Amino acid sequence: MGVDWQHSGLARVVNTSETWLQEVLMNSYLSSEYFFQYFMADWWPNVTTWQRKKNIQTLEDDTIAYGYVTAYRGFAKTTQLTAYLIRCLCLRLQPFILFSSRTLDHAAAQTENIKAEILSNPYIREVFGSLKPQAYEGTNPAFSSKAYFLSDPKTAEPFAFVSPKGANMQVNGSLIRICNTMQRPTFIAIDDGEDREDVMSEELRAKYKDWFWGALLECVPDVRPNPANHRWDRDEADWTWRPPWRVWQQDTVKHEDSNMSYIQQAPEWVGNTFPLAEPHPNGGYRSLVPELVSTAQVNKDYQAALQRGMGDRFAMEKLCVAQISDDGGWSKDLFKYFRDRDLKLNDLPRDDKFVIVDPAKTAKAKSAATAMLGVAVDCRKSAIYLRDLINARMEIDEAPVKAIEMCLALNTPILAVEITGLEDWIKLQFKNEVIRRGLQNWITFVWLDAREAAPRGDYGTGNDAIKRARASYLLNWYRKGDVYHEEILMNSALERQQLSFPKCSRWDALDCASYIPKLLEMGGRYWQPAAIKDEPGEDSDAALIKAWEEQERQKAVGKRIRSGGWRMLQRI
Numbered sequence: 001m002g003v004d005w006q007h008s009g010l011a012r013v014v015n016t017s018e019t020w021l022q023e024v025l026m027n028s029y030l031s032s033e034y035f036f037q038y039f040m041a042d043w044w045p046n047v048t049t050w051q052r053k054k055n056i057q058t059l060e061d062d063t064i065a066y067g068y069v070t071a072y073r074g075f076a077k078t079t080q081l082t083a084y085l086i087r088c089l090c091l092r093l094q095p096f097i098l099f100s101s102r103t104l105d106h107a108a109a110q111t112e113n114i115k116a117e118i119l120s121n122p123y124i125r126e127v128f129g130s131l132k133p134q135a136y137e138g139t140n141p142a143f144s145s146k147a148y149f150l151s152d153p154k155t156a157e158p159f160a161f162v163s164p165k166g167a168n169m170q171v172n173g174s175l176i177r178i179c180n181t182m183q184r185p186t187f188i189a190i191d192d193g194e195d196r197e198d199v200m201s202e203e204l205r206a207k208y209k210d211w212f213w214g215a216l217l218e219c220v221p222d223v224r225p226n227p228a229n230h231r232w233d234r235d236e237a238d239w240t241w242r243p244p245w246r247v248w249q250q251d252t253v254k255h256e257d258s259n260m261s262y263i264q265q266a267p268e269w270v271g272n273t274f275p276l277a278e279p280h281p282n283g284g285y286r287s288l289v290p291e292l293v294s295t296a297q298v299n300k301d302y303q304a305a306l307q308r309g310m311g312d313r314f315a316m317e318k319l320c321v322a323q324i325s326d327d328g329g330w331s332k333d334l335f336k337y338f339r340d341r342d343l344k345l346n347d348l349p350r351d352d353k354f355v356i357v358d359p360a361k362t363a364k365a366k367s368a369a370t371a372m373l374g375v376a377v378d379c380r381k382s383a384i385y386l387r388d389l390i391n392a393r394m395e396i397d398e399a400p401v402k403a404i405e406m407c408l409a410l411n412t413p414i415l416a417v418e419i420t421g422l423e424d425w426i427k428l429q430f431k432n433e434v435i436r437r438g439l440q441n442w443i444t445f446v447w448l449d450a451r452e453a454a455p456r457g458d459y460g461t462g463n464d465a466i467k468r469a470r471a472s473y474l475l476n477w478y479r480k481g482d483v484y485h486e487e488i489l490m491n492s493a494l495e496r497q498q499l500s501f502p503k504c505s506r507w508d509a510l511d512c513a514s515y516i517p518k519l520l521e522m523g524g525r526y527w528q529p530a531a532i533k534d535e536p537g538e539d540s541d542a543a544l545i546k547a548w549e550e551q552e553r554q555k556a557v558g559k560r561i562r563s564g565g566w567r568m569l570q571r572i
Contacts, residue, residue, distance in 0.1 A: 009240040013092050032060040035087045039123045049289045051274040059084050063232045065225040068249040068263050068271030073317040077250050089160050090128050095178050097162045098185040102195045104166035111164045129153030168211045174219045184221045190249045199255045202496050202506040209259050220245040230268035256322045256499035275320040330498040334478045337487050340387050345376040346411040352377050354414035355407050358512040359399045370399050371512035374410045382527045384483045391493040391509045400433035416446040467507045470514035
């Protein structure tokens with residue numbers, strides 16, 4: 001069904017009988033790109049690539065409730081978003097825009113750009129008039145340095161409100177009175193929301209996600225999109241239909257466990273990922289937008305980044321991934337899942353199950369996390385099953401209670417406890433609890449020394465060096481496809497720390513899991529010969545080649561750490 005001037009509702013924006021102006025307004029209403037090129041040509045990039053066109057189409061699709069884009073630096077995503085918001089304000093499509101970024105100052109800088117363009121752009125002023133707020137019914141909704149209103153140039157009545165917010169700021173109760181109606185945000189724009197330094201901290205990543213999903217996204221009106229497709233159902237008979245609200249997120253993938261990484265996989269979010277280049281079959285990278293950057297230039301920049309030890313930065317800024325693929329760390333595709341109840345792992349022999357405990361060893365126990373991991377192995381299937389995880393702050397006397405409860409729940413009589421630092425005290429606490437419960441003839445203790453086999457060179461220096469070494473040994477088992485996570489471990493502290501490796505700011509859960517290879521050796525748990533055989537159609541030479549390739553991937557971990565890739569800023 002077509003749209004005409006009479007039914008478009010644009011007469012309430014600019015009441016004009018001039019045909020040329022009606023045509024400009026109608027085209028601006030129907031096409032964001034037309035608005036950009038007509039009113040803001042000096043903002044617009046000289047080359048409009050297929051990626052940029054597709055992003056504009058997604059951005060202006062108002063049936064999308066949750067939209068996103070992650071793109072290479074230089075894509076012009078901030079320019080496109082800012083221009084789109086200016087269009088929405090000029091055409092009065094969004095009464096309340098909340099703009100969020102990593103800091104309030106950064107968000108305010110973007111909303112100030114919107115304000116300045118609306119006030120100073122001669123083409124906007126000619127068509128839409130001066131939208132600067134004026135005194136209205138005894139109030140003065142004037143521009144401020146942070147939030148501001150826009151007002152009708154003839155009636156002086158406020159019709160839109162723009163508010164900047166920094167990450168983790170108070171957003172609950174975001175309500176504003178516009179035209180005698182209490183209005184919640186109708187468009188939430190998040191641009192570059194996560195700080196590059198903060199995203200390296202597991203605790204700060206969790207804090208941001210809690211704010212984003214639990215506070216920011218709850219600011220919108222209560223109505224929700226169609227649960228079948230997560231979109232708004234457009235009323236095709238109503239030319240003036242508007243979605244109740246929209247959310248738009250854009251950022252680079254700064255970490256495998258970043259919020260942007262989760263959004264890319266969430267079914268309710270609709271969007272695009274636009275890298276500058278992709279891997280070339282013959283090695284190196286191939287430009288996806290050769291009209292902007294040639295393949296030769298992409299590879300030159302890539303080699304320069306490697307020489308500077310900034311391969312991960314190149315990956316984030318140009319390839320839209322958290323790290324280069326050959327850096328040797330965990331990635332989400334290494335995680336395989338199972339359901340404990342389906343495998344009946346409680347029925348495995350007692351020596352094939354154990355619980356590992358890494359107690360917090362600080363003056364204030366609750367200032368650090370205690371990790372506990374339930375594990376089972378099936379030597380016939382060459383499989384390691386991670387069954388349950390506890391990763392929480394607790395007092396030293398709480399740890400034995402929780403650990404024994406896990407042993408009982410998983411029918412696991414072997415309890416392996418790291419004791420380094422508080423040997424006698426930890427042993428006493430655990431033995432007392434076992435005796436108090438009358439389980440001394442069932443539970444067998446294995447005491448783990450965190451200082452054993454301290455590595456040299458490849459894994460850095462300091463207290464984390466041995467943790468990096470143990471984790472790199474565990475990684476090899478994941479690469480062989482031998483490790484499975486119970487579904488309850490999905491997005492757990494363990495997976496978040498694995499995705500951070502070797503830049504972990506927290507090690508408790510990962511260090512706990514890293515004892516698995518050692519415990520397999522101590523218990524003599526080896527894969528049975530029937531499980532260690534060539535793939536069908538694979539000769540012994542091919543098997544040797546596969547083993548050699550696995551060793552080379554393992555060396556990549558040490559290579560990356562030697563280059564300084566594991567280092568991170570220490571936060572106070």
